[in-house]
Amino acid sequence: MRMNEISRRHVLAVVLVAFLATLFFACRRKAPIYLIDFTCYCPPSSYRLPLAMFEENQLYDNMDPDAVAFQCKIMAKSGFSEQTSISPSLAQIPKIKALSFALDEAETIMCSVIKDLFEKHNINPKAIDIIITNSSVFCPTPSLSAVVVNKFRMRSNIMSFNLSGMGCSAGIISMSLAKDLLRVHRNSLALIVSTETLSLNWYTGKVPSMLLSNCLFRMGGAAILMSSRVQDKHKAKYKLQHIVRTITAQDDQSHGCVYQQVDPENKEGISISKNIVNVSGDALKKNIASLGPLVLPLREQFLYLFSIICRKVWSSRRISIYTPNFNHAFEHFCIHSGGRAIIEAVERNLRLRKQDVEPSTMTLYRFGNISSSSIWYELSYIEAKGRMKSGDRVWQIAFGSGFKCNSAVWKCVCDVKPDTATAWRDTIHSYPLDIVRKN
Template sequence: MELNSLYSSFEMLAKLMSTNVSSNHFFAVLLVVGLATLFFACRRKVHIYLIDFNCFCPPSSYRLPKAMFEENNFFDDMEQEAIDFQSKISAKSGFSDETSIPPCLAQIPKSKALTFALEEAELIMYSAIKDLLQKTKINPKSIDIVITISSIFCPTPSLSSMVVNKFKMRSNIMSFHLSGMGCSAGIIAVGLAKDLLRVHRNSLALIVSTETLSLNWYTGKVPSMLLTNCLFRMGGSAILMSSRVQDKHKAKYELKHIARTINAYDDQSYACVYQDVDPDNKLGVSISKNIVNVCGDVLKKNIASLGPLVLPWREQFLYVVSIIYHKLWSRRRRTSIYTPKFNRAFEHFCIHSGGRAVIQAIEKNLKLRREDVEPSKMTLYRFGNTSSSSIWYELSYIEAKGRMKCGDRVWQIAFGSGFKCNSAVWKCLGDVKPDTTTAWRDTIHSYPVDILGTN
């Protein structure tokens, strides 16, 4: 609309210049066009801020120690082969005995019902939102946009409607729910909030991310579907974003870039994480053995989009030269493409804690330091894979350690079904003091820990 108005002004000026009009009219129109040009040139850019966020910390009674996990599988009348497979994966998962599941799944036998799933979603979402609103001193009625995320659990009314009802938000609030997006949906929601906040200026957006386990625990015997039981655990987060100018002084971060990549056109990538029924008609999510290779492929494409926006010119130059050299000389001699040093673009990395193998592959391929992947490994160890909220547990870890300083840049990387790789880049607006109300509040002093087999 703004550009169309500007073009119309120039068209009017051109018509007047091509016809005989009085000099007074001509200069009047010229003044209008000049003022319009100056207005659009000087118009203030809309900045998107992250005021604060909060991650859900499950009660200690919800813990699932590895011994309990194996015992429960035994009493679920699973075949011995399925029990042995899950025990093997659990031993190599990089999990501690502190990860959590809802109580209905800790029972013998397990109880799967819509009621339990709703209770789980309400506990996670309402707790995370309540603590966030208390920290930020924001009235729920002042929120203009609410976005909820849950890939598999999609009740009616939706999770976003549940949030609006619980906190008695306005009737004209813009409400959205994202489903089927996988673990990368957290960044997709940030991108959606960014676009909405730029159109609807001076607004607040609340993003709530969770993934319920109560209805989605697989009880069959297909190994690729049993993986989800070994990887996913209870968790969630609430994020408050703003495009209000007055929020800059109290915001923690400013959003700089969003880069999204999807390989759904490729059949192998599309079927890499897939919900289906097994031969016994039991519903589950299958995770392919090729997931690490698929992750690497889509990550390269995502970096190709993000790199020019964030990497220093020197790193971009070396990368381009290495590609040219590789194309010209790879047949005569063995050459490798230069890996840019992302530590020169970012101080902190939040790599989705989808699994130990994925974190290690990114650490190796991007040549990151051990301290760069520490937040991801410790989040996986303490909370497990909490789906789209995991990157926020990682950012909370960095803050709880007192490492976040003014001007620091953060790269959040998330992978999800489709297959997708999404990136978000944030810039810290001020030194972040360790918060005593985070999900890490009682245990941060004991991290990092050495995890057998992960280094």
């Protein structure tokens, strides 16, 4: 009897240990992060900024004629269509840079995309556990995240965050923050709103490097709904695979590449260095060095490593470093539409096909540089074309001031049907276009 009792105790002890071990490892396992859906802002046609209107407004606004000519020359070869948009306040003559206009612009974009997202999925705003907003150069008080909480009457215990000064890569930084929070606070919903406000940041001086921002940045924004809830697995579009962030601010040239400053006439603006393409390339190489081992097939990694060894052994620069074929790792690419030169440099350095950069090129053409939200317009383009299938992998690449290069990798978990209510709804049938390059 005593031996049987001891045996039963041993069995109970083993079962208890096994249960506790299972529970421990279950808690330690990283919760999967899902992207339920996203929406992008489509400005009304009355917000359009054709080149002729841009030139006329600048001249009538008493801007220096040489500065106007420089901007028109840049815009003519920018790869933009006549459909890109700006805030109505910037179309006024004279232009009035006022906080009230900037707030109106931010609220218009944010409320529009959030409302569309909530209505599409019948989401109660009080169900949101985490709210993250990002706008690089517009940082009012109360914050933009507080504005969203107020407008949609969200819960008092919602986790609220506002990111500023992060540049065009802020969208992926927001995703990284959301990922970490969702894994700590399991079974939660996170809402991310990415936008940029132009109303207070239109440059009216003469410095060419600061005039570039007028030629590149346009109106746009996106709302993204992420989840770590188990019940959202079957209604999500994508599952997050990796986020890799790189910053090269330790280098002075990289740190000053995109810089907010005042000119000799004390006019504020964003200066964009002529070295931005080279700086972007260096940041991308460092980012790929961390991302590559996570996503590339072993064969591609071996060929890359073998080429480096050969070059070192024979000490010959004639032996080129092998560029991995990223089409073996991804079906789709969303490259930040920061400008035609940036897209072409990434295409060339990664040896991508024209169809790989088509979403980025068409987004730049239709909407311009819409900062941190551009990667979502590109993903929306792919979906609207009916190209996204279950199992497809997507690489989102964003560049930003600092200088930063950030990557996000998603895996599609269902066949995504083209949506008629997207930012591309009226024009997707006419794309892609052959865009004539002007030198």
